[in-house]
Amino acid sequence: MLERCEELTRDTSLPSVRAWKERTGGVAIGFLPIYVPRELLHAQGVLPVGLMGGGEIEIIRGDAYYQSYICHLPRSTVELGLNGSLDCLDGMIFPAICDVIRNLSGMWQMMFPAKLVHYLDVPQDFDRSMGGRFYRHELGVLSQKLVEAGARPLDPDALRASIRTYNVHHGLVAELYELRRREPWRVPTAELYVMLRAGLVLPVEEHNGMLGEYLEAVRADESRRPMDQARVLLTGSFCEQPPLGLIKTLERAGCYIVDDDFVQVSRWFRHALPEDGDPVEALVEAFLDDAIPGPTRYVDEGEKGRDLIERVERAGAEGVLFCAPSFCDPALLDQPMGTAAATRAGIPWTAFKYSEDTGQFQVIREQAGTFADSIKLWSEVTTP
Amino acid sequence: MSPQSAPAVPVSKDRSQERQKQMIVDHFERLATAEHRGEKCVYTFVPGNLTELLLSFDVAPVLPEINALQSGMRGLSRDYIAAAEKEGHSEDVCTYVKCDIGMLRSGNVGPTGKRLPDPDLLLLSYTGCFTFLKWFELLREEYDCPVTMLHVPYQADGRITDEMRRYVVNQLRKKVVPALERITGKAYDEDRLRELLARSARAEDDLVAVLESARNRPSPIDAYFGGVYYIGPIFTAFRGTQEAVDYYRELREEVDQRLRAGRGPIIPDGELEEERYRLVVEGPPNWTSFRQFWKMFTDEGAVVVASTYTKVGGVYDDGFRHDPDRPLESLAEYCLGCYTNLSLPARVNKLAGYVREYSADGFLINSVKSCNSFSAGQLMILREVENRTGRPGGFIESDLVDPRYFSGANIRNRLESYFQMIEQKRGQGAAR
Numbered sequence: 001m002l003e004r005c006e007e008l009t010r011d012t013s014l015p016s017v018r019a020w021k022e023r024t025g026g027v028a029i030g031f032l033p034i035y036v037p038r039e040l041l042h043a044q045g046v047l048p049v050g051l052m053g054g055g056e057i058e059i060i061r062g063d064a065y066y067q068s069y070i071c072h073l074p075r076s077t078v079e080l081g082l083n084g085s086l087d088c089l090d091g092m093i094f095p096a097i098c099d100v101i102r103n104l105s106g107m108w109q110m111m112f113p114a115k116l117v118h119y120l121d122v123p124q125d126f127d128r129s130m131g132g133r134f135y136r137h138e139l140g141v142l143s144q145k146l147v148e149a150g151a152r153p154l155d156p157d158a159l160r161a162s163i164r165t166y167n168v169h170h171g172l173v174a175e176l177y178e179l180r181r182r183e184p185w186r187v188p189t190a191e192l193y194v195m196l197r198a199g200l201v202l203p204v205e206e207h208n209g210m211l212g213e214y215l216e217a218v219r220a221d222e223s224r225r226p227m228d229q230a231r232v233l234l235t236g237s238f239c240e241q242p243p244l245g246l247i248k249t250l251e252r253a254g255c256y257i258v259d260d261d262f263v264q265v266s267r268w269f270r271h272a273l274p275e276d277g278d279p280v281e282a283l284v285e286a287f288l289d290d291a292i293p294g295p296t297r298y299v300d301e302g303e304k305g306r307d308l309i310e311r312v313e314r315a316g317a318e319g320v321l322f323c324a325p326s327f328c329d330p331a332l333l334d335q336p337m338g339t340a341a342a343t344r345a346g347i348p349w350t351a352f353k354y355s356e357d358t359g360q361f362q363v364i365r366e367q368a369g370t371f372a373d374s375i376k377l378w379s380e381v382t383t384p
Numbered sequence: 385m386s387p388q389s390a391p392a393v394p395v396s397k398d399r400s401q402e403r404q405k406q407m408i409v410d411h412f413e414r415l416a417t418a419e420h421r422g423e424k425c426v427y428t429f430v431p432g433n434l435t436e437l438l439l440s441f442d443v444a445p446v447l448p449e450i451n452a453l454q455s456g457m458r459g460l461s462r463d464y465i466a467a468a469e470k471e472g473h474s475e476d477v478c479t480y481v482k483c484d485i486g487m488l489r490s491g492n493v494g495p496t497g498k499r500l501p502d503p504d505l506l507l508l509s510y511t512g513c514f515t516f517l518k519w520f521e522l523l524r525e526e527y528d529c530p531v532t533m534l535h536v537p538y539q540a541d542g543r544i545t546d547e548m549r550r551y552v553v554n555q556l557r558k559k560v561v562p563a564l565e566r567i568t569g570k571a572y573d574e575d576r577l578r579e580l581l582a583r584s585a586r587a588e589d590d591l592v593a594v595l596e597s598a599r600n601r602p603s604p605i606d607a608y609f610g611g612v613y614y615i616g617p618i619f620t621a622f623r624g625t626q627e628a629v630d631y632y633r634e635l636r637e638e639v640d641q642r643l644r645a646g647r648g649p650i651i652p653d654g655e656l657e658e659e660r661y662r663l664v665v666e667g668p669p670n671w672t673s674f675r676q677f678w679k680m681f682t683d684e685g686a687v688v689v690a691s692t693y694t695k696v697g698g699v700y701d702d703g704f705r706h707d708p709d710r711p712l713e714s715l716a717e718y719c720l721g722c723y724t725n726l727s728l729p730a731r732v733n734k735l736a737g738y739v740r741e742y743s744a745d746g747f748l749i750n751s752v753k754s755c756n757s758f759s760a761g762q763l764m765i766l767r768e769v770e771n772r773t774g775r776p777g778g779f780i781e782s783d784l785v786d787p788r789y790f791s792g793a794n795i796r797n798r799l800e801s802y803f804q805m806i807e808q809k810r811g812q813g814a815a816r
Contacts, residue, residue, distance in 0.1 A: 064763065065761075066760070067759060069476070099513065099760055100760040102514070103728055107728055119727075125535045129558070131551075134537070295518070299521065300533060329756060333477050333519075334518060336472045353474075
């Protein structure tokens, strides 16, 4: 199963999506990080397909669209669009993450005029009568565009059913994270990561089955024994993803990653959504009140970085790895506030950058190894 | 190629330039004494600024981007940026932000050498730039003052919808106005706001007339360097005032005189005598070597006849005017219409339109490292505008206020090659 997940992570030609379309004749819509309301797409019979860049693919045409000081994900996404990897998709959703992804939505409109292109503008005001009303309207616009792309109209009962299905998914992912938090040797992050990535290109029902199977297998696997590793929280990697090799490198360097920012669409809300009542309102209210306060979301009150410290405490982490993609505005502008909060709280941290196609990990391995060693040697943090 | 500009001395300036300079000095003086006089100050941004609303409450706007560019022009930004990077701010991110943080660490001294006031309110107008959001989260850590967020949706589909307008108006009514009432202790006075908006509309009429004067040959203005130097900037802190009305009226009269006399624009060395190239420019200028950068154009006889950077503080040439009969709705439409809030296809349309309407020989992008809102997608814009207009496009790179990213020799080489390309195209046209 892990081999298949890794293959699904690496194969940017989306074979599972092609197979699904062949089997069902349904509409498949791609979306970029971080969050889209997958429940809504699912309820309209659409397969939501999460795209997290091109990983380590060779960029031939994508570089001609971007200056050297723009992050890597948009150029690899353009590459995938131009080389036909995404031709099985009936459209794309570009969530409001940053100016680069925002502008990519306009580029996509010009490059692929026959496809659905939607910029999902999410509110930065979290009052029901303002941001809530706006977001509800945005969801309506998205739903209508899906219909125009061939999806069935939105039915409240279907949406409630989809919410139930995704709540199962939410619960399984939470279980996986909790197991890793408690016993990180049972759930290496490199495995957890490919499990989550596979979920981006599979129907949720199938992925739910895989998550359950994986959880059962690792719980029963007595060969997985604890090692003397430092428990770290990794933050900053919510959009462009690090290469799998980098995650493995961090683990081999002596780090147990006990919390992270990978594939946040599965964990965008802290809790499961209400399964009764107005299902669209459930999506709206969760977005306003229950979403994680990541760097792309305006934090309108309280101390910046407080959430990071709470996460460190919840995870029983002994240190923080600030691991952001190069030229990532949200992560890198946020970082000084995170490092300041960590310093104030006496939490050790280190920072480095990557790009999705980084191929050399030696320097990061030494840095992470030294960091892990320093925690094991000198940290006074008590692990759970 | 030989320089086409007049001798360097004496440098002549139009009366309006002297007036605007004095107005800006007075504005910074007002800011420097604000705390002493008990005047409230609001930090806010140029795109989507709510100057008329702020002035209706008698609060003074402080614009961090303007402070940063002033620091860039005065040679201070290098040290400010270094100070911020030393604190852990990434080399990859916006240099306006780092310049502002560095300035704050260095005593928050403004361009006139006097300390700027602390904010009584951080008014975060999230218009066309994600970085603004992070910028004020960073500043919030530094100041003990409230923050009010005005979220302006993006025109992704190339139009302003009723829902977008309603969302912004709701925020103005329910959040921004009450926040201003709280810090000033004054009630919202819509009649006063209407008066200010009426004055804005008058000044906007004259501004558009000035900008559109560049359709003539020779152009009496430079709509990029001149545009940001003395034509546009006054719009942000002074919109709604009688001073702004008078300034733009005077500027328009001067430009009309130039037009009647067939004179070219004011440039760093005096006045451009021969207009050889007419360009449309996309993207912000470099501020640290502003004069040198401008001279690279004027030395070749190049005039910028239209630019997009002069539209970040508001797009008026499509007919938008602040409307005293619809005060908050009109402010909402202003915010929604700022250039960086336009979709890429809308930007391409606008630029291609400029190239045609202003009879430009070509189209040039100054791509700045700092500003992804502008820069991401510019290479595609370049190709699209070239395809649509048939005019050659050029591409240069620099930065807003980080002098490390301004390579004068490299930019000059590229510009010279670009002008040669225009000549070649002209030759091909003549040969046909």
